[in-house]
Amino acid sequence: MLPHHAIEKITSAVTPFTAVERVPLEEAAGRVLAQDIEAAIDLPPFANSAMDGYAVRAEEVTGPTRLRVVGKAFAGVPFEGGCGPGECVRIMTGAFLPPELDSVVMQEVVIREGEMASFAEAVRPRAFVRDRGSELRAGTRVLEAGTRIGAAEIGVLATVGVAEVPVRPKITVALFSTGDELKAPGTALAPGEIYDSNRHALRTMLQTLHCDVIDLGVIPDDLAAVRAAFAEADARADLVITSGGVSVGEADYIKTVLDEMGQVNFWKLAIKPGKPFAFGRLPNAWFCGLPGNPVSSMVTCYQLVQPLLAHLGGERRAPALTLEATLQDPIKKGPGRQEYQRGILSRNAAGVLEVTTTGAQGSDMTTSMSRANCFIVLPRDSGDQPIGAQVTVEPFNAALSGQLGGGL
Amino acid sequence: MLPHHAIEKITSAVTPFTAVERVPLEEAAGRVLAQDIEAAIDLPPFANSAMDGYAVRAEEVTGPTRLRVVGKAFAGVPFEGGCGPGECVRIMTGAFLPPELDSVVMQEVVIREGEMASFAEAVRPRAFVRDRGSELRAGTRVLEAGTRIGAAEIGVLATVGVAEVPVRPKITVALFSTGDELKAPGTALAPGEIYDSNRHALRTMLQTLHCDVIDLGVIPDDLAAVRAAFAEADARADLVITSGGVSVGEADYIKTVLDEMGQVNFWKLAIKPGKPFAFGRLPNAWFCGLPGNPVSSMVTCYQLVQPLLAHLGGERRAPALTLEATLQDPIKKGPGRQEYQRGILSRNAAGVLEVTTTGAQGSDMTTSMSRANCFIVLPRDSGDQPIGAQVTVEPFNAALSGQLGGGL
Ligand code: NWS
Numbered sequence: 001m002l003p004h005h006a007i008e009k010i011t012s013a014v015t016p017f018t019a020v021e022r023v024p025l026e027e028a029a030g031r032v033l034a035q036d037i038e039a040a041i042d043l044p045p046f047a048n049s050a051m052d053g054y055a056v057r058a059e060e061v062t063g064p065t066r067l068r069v070v071g072k073a074f075a076g077v078p079f080e081g082g083c084g085p086g087e088c089v090r091i092m093t094g095a096f097l098p099p100e101l102d103s104v105v106m107q108e109v110v111i112r113e114g115e116m117a118s119f120a121e122a123v124r125p126r127a128f129v130r131d132r133g134s135e136l137r138a139g140t141r142v143l144e145a146g147t148r149i150g151a152a153e154i155g156v157l158a159t160v161g162v163a164e165v166p167v168r169p170k171i172t173v174a175l176f177s178t179g180d181e182l183k184a185p186g187t188a189l190a191p192g193e194i195y196d197s198n199r200h201a202l203r204t205m206l207q208t209l210h211c212d213v214i215d216l217g218v219i220p221d222d223l224a225a226v227r228a229a230f231a232e233a234d235a236r237a238d239l240v241i242t243s244g245g246v247s248v249g250e251a252d253y254i255k256t257v258l259d260e261m262g263q264v265n266f267w268k269l270a271i272k273p274g275k276p277f278a279f280g281r282l283p284n285a286w287f288c289g290l291p292g293n294p295v296s297s298m299v300t301c302y303q304l305v306q307p308l309l310a311h312l313g314g315e316r317r318a319p320a321l322t323l324e325a326t327l328q329d330p331i332k333k334g335p336g337r338q339e340y341q342r343g344i345l346s347r348n349a350a351g352v353l354e355v356t357t358t359g360a361q362g363s364d365m366t367t368s369m370s371r372a373n374c375f376i377v378l379p380r381d382s383g384d385q386p387i388g389a390q391v392t393v394e395p396f397n398a399a400l401s402g403q404l405g406g407g408l
Numbered sequence: 409m410l411p412h413h414a415i416e417k418i419t420s421a422v423t424p425f426t427a428v429e430r431v432p433l434e435e436a437a438g439r440v441l442a443q444d445i446e447a448a449i450d451l452p453p454f455a456n457s458a459m460d461g462y463a464v465r466a467e468e469v470t471g472p473t474r475l476r477v478v479g480k481a482f483a484g485v486p487f488e489g490g491c492g493p494g495e496c497v498r499i500m501t502g503a504f505l506p507p508e509l510d511s512v513v514m515q516e517v518v519i520r521e522g523e524m525a526s527f528a529e530a531v532r533p534r535a536f537v538r539d540r541g542s543e544l545r546a547g548t549r550v551l552e553a554g555t556r557i558g559a560a561e562i563g564v565l566a567t568v569g570v571a572e573v574p575v576r577p578k579i580t581v582a583l584f585s586t587g588d589e590l591k592a593p594g595t596a597l598a599p600g601e602i603y604d605s606n607r608h609a610l611r612t613m614l615q616t617l618h619c620d621v622i623d624l625g626v627i628p629d630d631l632a633a634v635r636a637a638f639a640e641a642d643a644r645a646d647l648v649i650t651s652g653g654v655s656v657g658e659a660d661y662i663k664t665v666l667d668e669m670g671q672v673n674f675w676k677l678a679i680k681p682g683k684p685f686a687f688g689r690l691p692n693a694w695f696c697g698l699p700g701n702p703v704s705s706m707v708t709c710y711q712l713v714q715p716l717l718a719h720l721g722g723e724r725r726a727p728a729l730t731l732e733a734t735l736q737d738p739i740k741k742g743p744g745r746q747e748y749q750r751g752i753l754s755r756n757a758a759g760v761l762e763v764t765t766t767g768a769q770g771s772d773m774t775t776s777m778s779r780a781n782c783f784i785v786l787p788r789d790s791g792d793q794p795i796g797a798q799v800t801v802e803p804f805n806a807a808l809s810g811q812l813g814g815g816l
């Protein structure tokens with residue numbers, strides 16, 4: 001089964017959250033909108049000035065003109081009083097346009113002498129006026145249910161005056177690593193031991209993906225211990241994620257326990273790395289069993305868990321943008337699995353997109369992930385790729401990119 | 409002054425942090441590495457099996473062969489005892505390869521009968537063995553000082569056993585909006601009033617950019633109040649960011665106070681939107697004055713504050729990847745300023761990158777930001793762009809993209 005087919009299976013099995021929570025605007029970033037948001041007001045709510053200058057009647061300024069300045073309009077402090085023929089109002093950016101006036105002249109082209117303002121040229125009617133409703137009318141939908149709320153959406157919510165935001169619940173993920181060989185970083189290693197890295201990398205990815213993560217630590221390769229960890233994880237979470245123990249080895253208990261407690265929806269994909277990925281259902285929670293090889297666990301979290309989280313959390317999500325780039329070093333590939341090699345994408349001086357692999361692609365080599373900024377996606381039936389081949393690349397989003405701002 | 413010139417001025421004025429903090433691995437995500445990290449161990453630390461199967465001597469398996477299975481090697485539980493001629497060891501993925509053996513045969517191609525294992529074919533020496541140091545040798549630099557730590561870097565740090573991570577301090581940013589017209593979302597608006605949106609959008613961006621944000625609220629257009637807000641902000645933060653009051657209006661006090669308390673480094677850029685952007689120095693903190701127009705404040709935060717934060721925080725940052733795309737609707741542009749229009753980038757069925765604008769580009773129109781996924785970057789001297797023109801686009805990174813994973 002190919003990855004896109006697995007994602008279809010996952011999204012057809014998993015029912016998105018339907019519950020609605022209301023959170024203050026200050027806490028809404030990263031959450032998924034549960035309802036469409038309609039503007040309760042016109043935007044802008046009133047005709048106002050786009051410039052610091054003078055508000056006039058355009059019909060009075062059809063060539064060189066002098067007008068008497070009868071008052072001031074500040075943003076938030078409207079001009080009060082009348083403005084008759086031969087008169088104008090000093091106005092600041094954002095200030096309410098007095099109803100009897102229709103145009104603004106920016107101050108840089110006005111000569112001010114005492115009470116009088118001189119205009120050199122004709123004014124275009126409604127110049128530098130932002131009309132009421134010119135962005136949109138009250139009742140217009142400004143944000144769609146299913147939108148993940150980022151900075152721009154927070155800006156829109158505030159602009160239309162929304163202080164409490166209807167959002168979907170956060171997803172709680174319980175996570176554990178399995179393996180007798182796994183020791184905590186900072187401790188000493190005995191022969192045959194390695195540091196548990198998957199749990200730390202996966203926890204970081206899941207937190208970046210706005211999950212509440214319950215980290216259950218390292219569980220030894222012991223059937224009873226794995227059972228107990230599953231029971232606790234299932235009781236506390238919407239999604240249980242494990243790393244390791246999902247292959248065909250004698251200490252690989254994950255599938256055994258999943259068979260006992262729940263059901264396996266699918267196991268093993270035509271994906272490299274990540275072949276032994278398992279997806280299933282527990283009494284309370286969904287389950288993803290990620291392969292133990294460190295790169296495999298990150299690739300499957302990115303390519304399979306990420307769409308699951310979007311779907312479960314009710315997010316309408318645009319497909320990842322892929323690009324074509326010219327390969328700078330040859331790639332060996334056997335047929336049979338869709339590969340996600342780690343690449344470094346850049347644009348050369350001529351503006352052409354180029355990609356190099358990060359070198360050896362062993363699925364134990366975590367440095368191949370940290371040096372990459374994209375996946376080189378090689379379809380199942382493709383073979384070796386020579387230098388100069390056009391290949392498909394998928395730039396990392398913030399789930400994998402550390403760089404400030406994440407993503408590209 | 410063009411934006412890239414402004415960034416040069418900023419980065420030559422601002423001295424990056426040099427202090428080093430040590431934080432637990434669990435809290436290192438989003439921080440900037442303060443020192444190169446070298447592996448203290450070989451990776452992998454010992455020769456181990458890449459498969460569940462049987463560890464053999466390749467010289468003994470040069471064709472159909474039967475070997476006696478004398479024990480088991482699990483990950484974390486090495487085989488103990490000897491393995492002589494005619495013998496082999498059952499081995500799991502990740503398990504220590506017994507020193508007298510050199511190759512692994514995956515179990516799927518082995519027939520096991522009682523104590524005996526039958527191999528049908530010759531084994532390639534070191535097949536499915538991950539040799540000690542095959543990823544890298546102890547002493548190799550695995551992460552460079554200046555790297556922003558994301559999931560993959562957390563994985564690398566854990567893999568080499570680092571439990572305490574040397575990082576640069578977080579940047580504390582004090583933020584306030586200015587304007588008598590600004591009311592809190594959720595309250596009623598009097599005529600001439602609008603909701604304060606910039607502070608909410610900017611706070612979200614700055615938090616996404618891993619800053620500690622001190623939100624000082626809305627400050628009225630009153631010289632004494634602006635002075636007091638500056639004094640508090642300067643005392644508490646590394647960077648003070650204001651929104652509004654930076655243009656030429658009579659209630660625009662930001663530059664006045666900056667001149668009194670510190671110094672203006674530059675003011676006004678050839679950028680649209682965002683022209684009145686101001687950068688300067690206060691007694692204790694750096695200062696960025698963002699224009700009040702909502703789109704202008706977000707664009708300048710993205711294009712100018714973001715590189716400042718990277719530089720101040722000690723991050724080595726790859727330049728943003730820009731792409732060329734075919735314009736789908738005409739753009740009006742006057743010369744004189746570099747424009748950042750808001751666009752929607754996609755790839756059509758033929759694989760060609762296409763971009764449409766989000767429509768009207770008024771710098772008060774926040775919805776033009778939430779509907780966009782990229783900037784269309786129009787150089788200063790360019791003019792109107794027809795349908796079909798090749799234009800430069802800069803995909804939003806996670807600072808502006810709400811979507812799960814952020815960025816593309
Ligand atoms: N006969 C046969 N053998 C097979 C396969 C097959 O088809 N047939 N498939 C392959 C593939 S094919 Mo791949 O995705 O395409 O690269 S993964 C994969 C692998 C998955 O095995 P699994 O049971 O999931 O994991 P295990 O616990 O065995 O660990 C796996 C490795 O990862 C390390 N590891 C574990 N956890 C952590 C952690 N937390 N931090 C750091 N390292 C960790 C652990 O030390 C070990 O070296 O088995 C292989 N063996």
Ligand code: NWS
Pocket residue numbers: 050051052053075093094095106107108585586587589590602603604605606607651652653654655656657660679680681682683684698699700701702704705771
């Ligand atoms: N004569 C002359 N006049 C000029 C310019 C010039 O060259 N000459 N330049 C332009 C440009 S040109 Mo542009 O970036 O290229 O689009 S900004 C810009 C603008 C910047 O003025 P500023 O003093 O920074 O901001 P002010 O406080 O005046 O507010 C500005 C607007 O934004 C709103 N606003 C404020 N704060 C918030 C908030 N927190 N939330 C929501 N909205 C908010 C506020 O209501 C008002 O409508 O002045 C213009 N006027």
